[in-house]
Amino acid sequence: QARSRASCQAALRRQRAGRALQPPADMVDPWSVALIVVYMGVSGYSPLVAPIAIWVVLGDHAAKWKMVVDTFPGWQLPVLVVPFFAAALYWLNGLILLMIDTVYRPEVFQQYKIQKDQRFDVAKIGKVMRNLLFNQIIVTVGFAAIVTWFIYSRPGAITAEMPSRKEMTLHTVFYILTNEVLFYYGHRLLHHKAIYKRCHKMHHEFTSPIGLVATYCHPVEMVLSNLIPLFGGSVPLGSNIYTVFVWVIFAVLGTQTHHCGYHWPWLFFDHQPSFHDYHHQKFTCNYGNITWLDWLHGTDAMWQKHVASQAKTAGATKAE
Numbered sequence: 001q002a003r004s005r006a007s008c009q010a011a012l013r014r015q016r017a018g019r020a021l022q023p024p025a026d027m028v029d030p031w032s033v034a035l036i037v038v039y040m041g042v043s044g045y046s047p048l049v050a051p052i053a054i055w056v057v058l059g060d061h062a063a064k065w066k067m068v069v070d071t072f073p074g075w076q077l078p079v080l081v082v083p084f085f086a087a088a089l090y091w092l093n094g095l096i097l098l099m100i101d102t103v104y105r106p107e108v109f110q111q112y113k114i115q116k117d118q119r120f121d122v123a124k125i126g127k128v129m130r131n132l133l134f135n136q137i138i139v140t141v142g143f144a145a146i147v148t149w150f151i152y153s154r155p156g157a158i159t160a161e162m163p164s165r166k167e168m169t170l171h172t173v174f175y176i177l178t179n180e181v182l183f184y185y186g187h188r189l190l191h192h193k194a195i196y197k198r199c200h201k202m203h204h205e206f207t208s209p210i211g212l213v214a215t216y217c218h219p220v221e222m223v224l225s226n227l228i229p230l231f232g233g234s235v236p237l238g239s240n241i242y243t244v245f246v247w248v249i250f251a252v253l254g255t256q257t258h259h260c261g262y263h264w265p266w267l268f269f270d271h272q273p274s275f276h277d278y279h280h281q282k283f284t285c286n287y288g289n290i291t292w293l294d295w296l297h298g299t300d301a302m303w304q305k306h307v308a309s310q311a312k313t314a315g316a317t318k319a320e
Contacts, residue, residue, distance in 0.1 A: 031165040032057050038172050042250040044257030044273070047266055049250075056246055057165065065242060066160035077158055078148045078241055079141060086248050087136040090215070093253060097211035097260050098125075112262045114277045118208030128216050135215055135222045143227045151238055163240040171239050175247050176290075178233035184288040186225045188299075191284070200225075207280050211256035226255075258289065278303055 039053040040046075072081050100109055101120050110116065152158050163171075190200035203217040215226055230251055234244045258276040267273070271291055279286035285302040286294055294300035 029165065031169050035165050035169045035172070038169060038176070039246075039250045042172070042176065042247075043253035045266055045270060046253075046257070046264070049253060053250070062160075062162050065162060069158065069160040074158060075145070075148050075152070078152055078244070079144045082241075082245050082248055083136065083140045083144050085245070086252050087140070089249060090132075090136070090252050090256070093256050094210075094212035094214070097256065101210050101261060109262065112264055114261055114263055114274055115208040115281070118261075120206075120208075120210050120212075124205075128213055131216050132212075135217070135219060139219050139222045140227065143223060143231075147231050147235065150235055152241065158241050161240070163243050167240070168243045168246070171233070171237055171243050172247050174237060175233035175251075179229040179251075180288055180290045180293065182229035182232045183225060184293040186229060187287045190221055190225055191287070204280065204283060208261055209259040209277065209280050211260040214255045214259040275303065278306060 035057045036053045039056065040050060043049045043053070068081065069077060098120065102122055190196065199218045199220050203213075203221060206213050206216070215222060217225070230248065231244070233239075234247075258273045260273055261277060263274050263277075272289070275286050275291060276289070282302055285299050287299055288294050291300060294303070
């Protein structure tokens with residue numbers, strides 16, 4: 001009996017040891033990995049964002065999310081909380097990028113500057129801040145109220161229930177594709193000669209943009225080119241508000257990356273932010289984010305020539 005008991009205990013220990021070595025299935029499933037990659041792609045593959053994406057996807061946020069939903073019930077969550085967190089992150093990240101460009105800009109950063117001879121005009125910071133605050137407080141909150149009416153007006157539409165990672169991944173991919181279509185065509189419309197001077201010219205005041213001016217624009221452009229593409233995918237899907245909330249956070253980081261003015265070394269394989277920075281230089285090309293609609297419509301021809309010229313110059317320099 002003693003031998004049998006010892007054998008059972010040994011088997012139990014081996015079983016427990018085996019379980020300890022196996023990571024929880026719900027933490028390492030393929031959808032979790034895919035969602036991390038998607039969020040990294042949306043925000044610009046920054047190593048600083050990687051731990052945030054991992055924490056958002058793999059962390060257990062059910063209790064915290066329930067507290068948020070209980071504290072801000074009904075319309076308050078999508079109309080007030082989501083725009084507030086998006087604006088807070090926008091200012092935090094934008095001011096850090098402003099500091100890099102205007103104050104703390106050592107030679108190690110200068111080598112990654114896309115337009116090396118350009119610098120942000122600090123004299124314009126006042127009007128930039130006023131415009132951003134108007135767009136964030138009046139325009140964004142107003143638009144969020146309309147979206148809330150479309151998606152979350154029915155009783156019980158906003159709950160503390162967390163969506164699955166599969167649902168979040170598929171919905172976010174749909175947001176990205178929808179955002180690209182709506183942004184590309186909305187952006188091209190803003191460049192129409194009948195509209196450009198009255199609206200979009202304001203955003204192009206900065207031919208060498210920085211992250212803080214990503215949404216510096218006319219209120220009409222804020223709706224047409226920023227907010228409609230941002231939320232356009234969530235309306236037909238009727239997405240869980242948590243999925244929308246997280247998407248907005250990473251999308252804010254993404255648009256600031258596209259406008260940051262620096263092609264950081266970890267973006268060596270990516271066309272952004274140089275792709276959009278070139279649009280600010282030349283105005284009449286590179287209307288999208290992902291590039292495939294620019295390729296389809298031939299609006300990347302100038303960019304392709306620019307890239308080829310850069311490659312030729314780099315090759316000649318190496319040969320020397």
